[in-house]
Amino acid sequence: MEDLAGPRLYGCYKCQNHVCCHDDVVSKDFQASRGRAFLFSHAMNVVVGPTEDRYLITGLHTVADVHCCDCKEVLGWKYVKAYEELQKYKEGKFVLEKFKIVKVNW
Template sequence: MGNSFLLEFNVSDRFYLCRYCQNHLALCKDFSLNYSPATGVTGGVFDEVVNVHVNELEKLRQLGPHTVADVYCNKCENLLGWKFIEVYEEDPVARKDMVMLQMGKLQERYGNQIEEAVEPRANAATRVPIVKEI
């Protein structure tokens, strides 16, 4: 089970929310890059994520060549993404303990506005993830 308290960001900051319960998850400035492993599942990699939990002992599975554990929202318990436990093949992006959240399960808030989080995109010619400009 998740923590008994939840961290909330200042509403003047731009940040991501769980689309199911509006739990605060990550600041937009902590969005690192878009990532699409060989499986075709895409998500956003964040430098820091809050109000989520991972039960590594519960269920490990493969996401392409990598071993991952599910990442859940602390408030509503919905599956939001994955934490990379083991990275087997050389991958320019994937690294151990990296957290990837599915952008389709997030919303973006800035002030009083809440919008759908932008679906990550990769360069169509090279299939290389696009790093977010800050």
């Protein structure tokens, strides 16, 4: 039945632009500055901004803000580089803040 309805997606809370698939959720246990966040293996219809080093809860990382390609709202960030070995699994993945995304096609 799920195949008939299509994939469960998340969209930008402002414009509902599809930005990621539920199947790409790696973890729902991330924390952003303003609340819960999800870690995704992939994102779509987003623009990745310039990289910068940031000290996050788990240490120093090189990250880039992720913007909706339609309305330009900042939705979260992409991990570009992790400096600690235990954090390397995050590299190339996306963190989207829970309050910045909405369920689409559920």
